[in-house]
Amino acid sequence: MDKPIDLVIVDSVLDAIADQRLRAGTKLGEQALSDLFGANRALVRRALAQLTAYQVVDHLPNRGAFVATPTPDDARNVFQARRAIEATICRNAVRQADEADLADLRAHLAAEAAAHGDNRPSAVRLSRQFHLLLARVGRNPVLSRYLEELVMRSSLIIGLYAARQGVLCAEDDHSRIVDAIAARDEALALRLLDQHLRQIEAGVRFGDVPPVTGALSAMLQRPGE
Amino acid sequence: MDKPIDLVIVDSVLDAIADQRLRAGTKLGEQALSDLFGANRALVRRALAQLTAYQVVDHLPNRGAFVATPTPDDARNVFQARRAIEATICRNAVRQADEADLADLRAHLAAEAAAHGDNRPSAVRLSRQFHLLLARVGRNPVLSRYLEELVMRSSLIIGLYAARQGVLCAEDDHSRIVDAIAARDEALALRLLDQHLRQIEAGVRFGDVPPVTGALSAMLQRPGE
DNA sequence: GTAACATAAATTGTTAACAATTTTAAGAAC
DNA sequence: GTTCTTAAAATTGTTAACAATTTATGTTAC
Structure with missing residues (x-):
């Protein structure tokens, strides 16, 4: 049952994005994720790389990882x-x-x-x-x-x-x-x-993109069924 | 012109696979790639992770990375x-x-x-x-x-x-x-x-899969145009 | 000669420390 | 009050050392 921790992170982020708890542009800091999931930074880094490969996260050099903002x-x-x-x-x-x-x-x-x-x-x-x-x-x-x-x-x-x-x-x-x-x-x-x-x-109407606010921990917390 | 070294590795491997110089089952050792491209192991590791995401490399825990063998x-x-x-x-x-x-x-x-x-x-x-x-x-x-x-x-x-x-x-x-x-x-x-x-x-005929042999360095060397 | 076992080497996985860059904050000049 | 400059803090990137696992080697027993 205990699957690799980096997959847990990937799934949590994907779930949060799919459920629209994580909004486009949200920063996914390595330390923040590291603390939230109790994983070391190398694993967080691997998870972020996978998310980047999925094109749902943008990785900016020296700036960090952000939830992608589709055009x-x-x-x-x-x-x-x-x-x-x-x-x-x-x-x-x-x-x-x-x-x-x-x-x-x-x-x-x-x-x-x-x-x-x-x-x-x-x-x-x-x-x-x-x-x-x-x-x-x-x-x-x-x-x-x-x-x-x-x-x-x-x-x-x-x-x-x-x-x-x-x-x-x-x-x-x-x-x-x-x-x-x-x-x-x-x-x-x-x-x-x-x-x-x-x-x-x-149903999609391009235009105003509201700014991002709130704590990462709350966004990654899955609401009750 | 000097693009990230991990992308160079990914492209070289993909090119070699596409050109059929790298055959299915070939082991892609971290040290070997590290030496060949003059990159440290972390970068090699990142490149292998990307190749795994592309499904052209299989990653076996504690065993290493191998060119995938499609069924x-x-x-x-x-x-x-x-x-x-x-x-x-x-x-x-x-x-x-x-x-x-x-x-x-x-x-x-x-x-x-x-x-x-x-x-x-x-x-x-x-x-x-x-x-x-x-x-x-x-x-x-x-x-x-x-x-x-x-x-x-x-x-x-x-x-x-x-x-x-x-x-x-x-x-x-x-x-x-x-x-x-x-x-x-x-x-x-x-x-x-x-x-x-x-x-x-x-044109594909499933059956005999010849074994893998030869040196990685030769396979990754691109033949002249 | 073969099989089983023990040891050594090589390879992968993990962790932590260090370096480089960016962001934030504070202070001075105007 | 705003803007530019400078320093501090936080974050990302890199490297190297250490631990764990697998593979290879060599020895012994049969």
């Missing part, structure tokens, strides 16, 4: 990449999903429905994880890994630029996609997913 | 990902290529023709770089980065499993793709590219 161009490119990759993932899912996969997807939809309105951070997290679950059903780890990174960057973009409301994926979209997959209707599933992604992208 | 499953997944990503790249290229881009592509074709038969390592390198050039024309750095990684892994797969002949992309394929792009014939360009990639994949 509008980045946003367009990230969403185009998601459409390309998730289309193939979706096609795989339609062709390969077995009963167990469909049960998993439906269970996830139920969890989303339960969290909707009830618990906002949890709802956002589930909404995001739906796409990763779909990737798992697609059974191509190469594409899954890319999608993980893209979902992360999407969260960062949405956190930076999204109009206050309408951030959530309509859960209805997700359930209709699952229905199409269960019906083995490839064309429909692909169309619904593409529309869904375009709708999310349409 | 047949990996191969299938990598090539499917390539088809998905390069299709979108190609569509972008058809829509956005300007005269300068087309000139670049044609110049590259000429270089490929010149190296064909003449100089084998150079021909392989150019053949591989064609796909990266296409990605640049597509103007989506996110997709370009993924393709870079996939091309690398493809080279590794081809180096491991390819039937001795037929490794090279038919240069004819490349030139017909450029023609289709110049003619703004999206459907044709997509079909040609997809066929091209499937043909490359069809």
Whole structure:
């Protein structure tokens, strides 16, 4: 159970970014992380290098590591990449999903429905994880890994630029996609997913970027389910 | 001109892998790399971490870093990902290529023709770089980065499993793709590219994996153009 | 000759101290 | 009060020494 400490740091930061607790531009100081996770500086450094490779952290020489601030161009490119990759993932899912996969997807939809309105951070997290679950059903780890990174960057973009409301994926979209997959209707599933992604992208409004404030420790603390 | 030494190491290794001088399974010892590049061990370590993130190096705890050995499953997944990503790249290229881009592509074709038969390592390198050039024309750095990684892994797969002949992309394929792009014939360009990639994949024959031998220094030495 | 075991060498992993750079703060000049 | 200069503090970057693990070597028993 005790996985490498540097992976714990990476996961915590990614989780915090995905949940929009860590905002773009936040400084990730080595000492601060070192204290928070009880790891020595070399491990923190390794974790930050991995996050930099994922493109969710910018590393400025002699200045330190900061949560990346995606540009509008980045946003367009990230969403185009998601459409390309998730289309193939979706096609795989339609062709390969077995009963167990469909049960998993439906269970996830139920969890989303339960969290909707009830618990906002949890709802956002589930909404995001739906796409990763779909990737798992697609059974191509190469594409899954890319999608993980893209979902992360999407969260960062949405956190930076999204109009206050309408951030959530309509859960209805997700359930209709699952229905199409269960019906083995490839064309429909692909169309619904593409529309869904375009709708999310349409929700971002570039402009004012509010400044960063607050303590790192609070941001990395995961709120209760 | 003097870029960070760890990037030099990463690029050298990637180049050697792509050119099939570094074979799968080769051990990349820290001391050996340290001596070869005149860098201290910390920098070598950082370079190896980046290569691990690119999935072209496997890191075994307390054992060291080895050039990855892709499985047949990996191969299938990598090539499917390539088809998905390069299709979108190609569509972008058809829509956005300007005269300068087309000139670049044609110049590259000429270089490929010149190296064909003449100089084998150079021909392989150019053949591989064609796909990266296409990605640049597509103007989506996110997709370009993924393709870079996939091309690398493809080279590794081809180096491991390819039937001795037929490794090279038919240069004819490349030139017909450029023609289709110049003619703004999206459907044709997509079909040609997809066929091209499937043909490359069809050239790999899983089976005997010859053992690794030889000195690291020789493998990292780049043969003359 | 082979197998098992013990020892030595080599390699990776970790830690801490030191150097270089940047950021912050304080003080003087205007 | 603002701005420039200077010093202090904090942070990042680098290096080297030490610890732990694995690999190689050599010896002994059978």
